[in-house]
Amino acid sequence: MENVRDNLLNAYERGFIDRNTNKTSHYPPELIINNPEENVLSPMLDALESCESFMISVAFITEGGLASLKTSLYELNKRGVRGQIITSTYLNFNKPKVFKELLKIPNIDVKITDKNGFHGKGYIFDNSKYSTMFIGSSNLTDTALKKNYEYNLKLTSLDNGEVIRNFKGQFNELWDEAVVLTEDWIRNYESIYNELNHDDKVLQLLEARSPYRYDDSNVKEVKPNLMQVEALESLKHLRATGADKGLIISATGTGKTFLSAFDVKQFKPQRVLFIAHREQILAKSMEDYRGLLGGPIEDYGIYSGSRKNREAKYLFATIQTLSKEAHLKAFDAKHFDYIIIDEAHRSGANSYFSILNYFEPEFLLGMTATPERTDDADIFGLFDYNIAYEIRLQKALEAEILSPFHYFGVTDYEYNGEVISDDSPFESLVLDERIEHISEKLGYYSHAGDKVRGLMFVSNRKEASVIENSLNKLGYKTKSLTGMHSQEERQNAVKDLEGNRLDYLITVDIFNEGVDIPSVNQVVMLRQTESSIIFVQQLGRGLRKHEGKEFLTVIDFIGNYKNNYLIPVALTGDKSFNKDKMRKDMIGRNMISGVSTINFEKVAKEKIYKAISVAKVDSIANLKKIYYYVKNKLGHIPSLVDLSQDADAINPLVILNKFNHYVEFLEKIKEPTEILTTTQHKILTFLSKEIVDGKRITEVKLIQNLLKEPVNKGDFQRRMREDGYHMNDQTLNSILRMLTLDFYTEQNQKKYGIPLINIENNIISLSDEFRDSLEGVKYASQVQDILEVAEINSYEYDQKYPLTLNEKYGRKDVCRLLNWDNDETSTMYGYKQKHGTLPIFITYHKSDEIEASISYEDKFLDTHILQWFTRSNRTKESPEIKNILMAHKEHDLPIYIFVKRDDDEGKGFYYLGNAKIDEESVEQTKMNGTEKKHNVVKMNLMMTHPLEQNLYRFFEEGHVEV
Structure with a gap:
């Protein structure tokens, strides 16, 4: 608690007294507004999901605003976390439907205040160490949380803070005077609300905003x-x-x-x-x-x-x-x-x-x-x-051409201890228990407006028929439609849906396109995502605007399906098939534009992470399909730059991770290419494996300069500094060792074979072999292509520094970017102190097969503190540990923290910034789970930059059984 108090004091000094203070300051006060880079909803959900109780006091609530919180509230209910909401009938803004939706959420207690002029907007989320408070102008509406220009101050406080105690006191006074929300109260309010002709006023407003205008001849303009x-x-x-x-x-x-x-x-x-x-x-x-x-x-x-x-x-x-x-x-x-x-x-x-x-x-x-x-x-x-x-979808949502939507990825039914999967028998898809599970989710996540008009997509005709009968027994009005029904039958069913004579149309694929039902306010997906194209087509059935629809609800039942990785592809439109990009989309809260939201229940999200990890996105069939699409689109063989810049193309790094170089891929799919010499093959391989990712752009800049003429070492170094790139003597030496291949292991030197540069009397030039290889025009264009893609990729990294926060790096990358003389990946293990640096690599969730003696219990205690264990068989007196502690205390040893969630993520680790050792926390202890109870040293590392809440949640959620 003392650390939290000290950090809060530092944070408030920075926030309210001196922004230039160099004190470590966590939990800073923040002014939050809605813009393309941030919104009120995201940090609010972070606070909500980690709280142990909460209080919300807002005058206005909309169905869309409440929908934005429903998945988080569902997860809190599973943890036994409850909260209180006070709202009002001020100006009769709140619709009766929103009060009905509030009653559906089992872990919130709701009261209505009739305090004259009540217009408060405050949110408090309590946890064991501190409370997070949002005070400002945002009601619980989707526009206030994600779109409108709002001012909101986020403050963190201990429980004894004056402001937080005052807020809670005011809240409790209101609570004691307010009326409990009940069904009887809603019926009474609904009659008053309807008497005010509120709906007519809304319709008049919508008509005033309508793009349609009618002249005297009744022709629509x-x-x-x-x-x-x-x-x-x-x-x-x-x-x-x-x-x-x-x-x-x-x-x-x-x-x-x-x-x-x-x-x-x-x-x-x-x-x-x-x-x-x-x-x-x-x-x-x-x-x-x-x-x-x-x-x-x-x-x-x-x-x-x-x-x-x-x-x-x-x-x-x-x-x-x-x-x-x-x-x-x-x-x-x-x-x-x-x-x-x-x-x-x-x-x-x-x-x-x-x-x-x-x-x-x-x-x-x-x-x-x-x-x-x-x-x-x-x-x-x-x-x-x-x-x-x-x-495409993202821009159309930004332009408000389409209806906003709230997507809910929910967990499908569990049958015999296993969630529905690709191989589940038909009987499990139509069990009464699954139908009840579906009905429960339909009711909880609901729809905009008083009447549901839903489209439900299922796997096959037989399933459609059985689900129709089962839902009808539960009181729904549904009809299944398949390719066996005539056009007239389909048209009549659509009319029944629009006329409120049906709640749902249940279909397989016949409504994927060519059907226009603007009033659809709920789309339910009860089948695996076979392709992102079909997913978007089916989603699109509900995206047309309609005067009676504030938003579309999408409920996607996610089972153990191998194609789940296509869900983020479909929702974002990002078809690069870069797995780290897919994970980042899932980690973040801003996957979609405008007031729309993407929400996943915890287990459903884990199933997507698992699908991403095992997906064969680099299969020849997949690469070939995407390649030919882009080729047909352009009308010529695409270059790596073409692939990199086309939103519909696969990230070229996916191809280059599988093949030595792009020419090798073209040969594999039998596209006409020139035959490479051994030297050309080796140089293209080096560039494709070591340069193209753009993590350090200065190697690329040097090669581009050398393709024109030799350069002086000092001149090049000075130009790079002037251009704002990270460059010192150690960095220049690292670049040169890389391009002469001196940095690499003997195995990689043999693989790459040809040094790219010569250095003589401080003059750097291309090696003779490299220069001679460039005589082939097509080959030279391949080299230029790689360098251009590297430059494009470099924009993902802050080139003013050797490492970029929250980007991924492998051990070899770290050796190179920290300017080590050699690639020491094979002897680095979990950490290594060398060249005045200490990089630490942590796999957060270890494999069950890992030996207990190396299954370290490294863990984030919160977003600011990492509990870290040294290698086993180490004590506080071990030379290795004494050297680390001494270098940290006397020389301010830079400690770099790299973390990945599990081995399924591959070789890359997220760089989370630097850390300081909390010397008071250094403790000699024993490894758990080992017969001999090996000695180990445990200490807390204080993060220089607090861990992003999205990443923190990503690491912590990894233990979910899927």
Whole structure:
């Protein structure tokens, strides 16, 4: 407790008296606002999840704000942690529904104050050592926690602090006077609320904000949204270059149909053809076109089935009908000036080829939300590789084109002691107990508004039918739909859902695309994630905005599925397949933009971590599929830079970790490449293994300079300093030893073979072998490609310092970046004191197979203190320990802390900053779990930088059984 008190005193001195104090200060006071880099919700959830009790006093609560806390509250309930919430009926802002949602949460006690003008906003989270308090302007609403410009002060206090005691005293006074929230109270409030015509006022407000405007003739005028404005300008510019084809890639629900109608209005064609794969899409599209473009009804026609309105100015045709030769030849090749292909990712099929090869429009527009295909079809080539405009899920959410959503990754049912998996028998999927488990989650995580309109995706037709019957027995109104149902049956079911005659439509894959039900406010996923494309398609079914929907609830039942690693890929849109990036996305709280949130129950999150660890993302099949997608998109063999810069491409490091170099990968997939000499092969291997990650950019800068001319050592060193890079004599020596291969082990020297540089009279030049190898033009471009990618990768690191906080490094990286003369990875073990440094490597959760004598109990006591154990068979009198303690005390020995959660993460460790030894904590003790009880020395290391709460949670959660 004394350490906490001292750190708080230092923190408050820095926060309120002198920001330049050099005292160690943990738990600092912070002003928190909402912006792209931070928000109020994230630190609030950190405090909530680690607390032992909490008090919240807010005037206003919305369903979205409460949804942001539900998963954390669920986990607290499992730990037996309870809390209190005081709210109000001030201005009748709080909807009756939000009070109903509060009653569903078993571990909170809720009271309502009628205090006149109550407008307080305060949050206190207590734990055993201190309390964290948020005071400011944020109510418990999703916009206040993540979007609005708010001022909130985060303060940490001991229990005897005046401010915290005052807050708790005021809270308790309010609590004693307030009314307990009950179902009877809600019924009474609901009648008062409805009498005030509150819903009518909301609808009026929504209509005032609507992009739709009606003139006297009842023709709808639509104001373009951000995507449509930008895309229209891009299409105009594309045509100005002489292009007659273009592809629009735009997230589901962003308004592609209206965009095409806007562009038709802009292009002013005489005749238009709109092609889709389903007739109901045509009917809806024709309605949208007529509402925007106006004109007599005879200008619009359908060409499908029994309707063949051949002379219509705006013709809407199904691909199945029009692609038949008899129908195709009924039109002149130049009949249409403008053709639109809806769902253009389907256009690789032969039916589309026949149409595209026949017609000769002045402009051809393709539209798709998911251009990726499971085969290698070259969709982009059909549109001359002209991507006119692209907006994916993240940007669409930022622009508020789509409905915000709250995603809940929940744990699926446990059957015979095992959570549902890929191999679970069908019987386990439809057990009454699983249905009850599903029902419980549907009720807890709920939906926006008073009435659920849900889509439920399941694995197969049989499962859909059984779940329909089982849920109906529980009082739900559901209907299963499969490919066996007719279009008419599907349309009627959709109408029943929209008309509140059904709660859920249960389907397999037939609603993945081409279905428009804007009022859907809940999407339930009861099947494994087979692909990120399908995941996004199904998520997209609920992302269209609707005046009665504040947000979409997504409930994803996560079992022991091998493809769980695709969930962060789908939610973030990051298809780099970099496992560390996937983990970082899961660790962080800002995976998604805007007021949307991503929430995982603890066990469900662990299943995703496990799936990431075992996923074969670098399988030849996966690499080949992504490679050909990017190649088709670009229209040429992609370079490493192309892969690095394309949001849909795999991170080139994934390829280079599996292959010696990119040319070797191209050879493997049988792409035409030049034959490399042995020297060229070895140099490319060195660059691809040792340089390309960009962890220290100065090696790259030196090689780039040497490709032009030799350089003087002093001149190069000075330029690097002037450019702001970390550079001293030891660093320069380390760089030179690396490029001469002197740094490396004998095994690696043999592997790389060729030194890249010569040094003579302080002049650095390329080695003769390296320079001679560059005579091949293609080979030289490969070298440049690697160096450019290294530079791109270097932006991930703070190059002013040798190491970047919270980035990952292997032992060899650390030897190099701390300027050790040699790679001493093989003898480093858990730590090694050398060259005036002490790097410590910790695997937080040891394997069950590890020997007890080396199973150290290293552990973070909190985000500031690391309890660390030396090697076994060490005492306080051991020379090794005495040297460490003496060097720390007399020479301020730099201690570098590197931690990974478990061995599944590979060779990389997160660099968590430096640490100081708490000398009073140094203690000689015994190793637990060993027969001989080996001696070991234990001490507390005080972190210079407090451990990020996200990483702390990541390390601590690793013990969950999955």
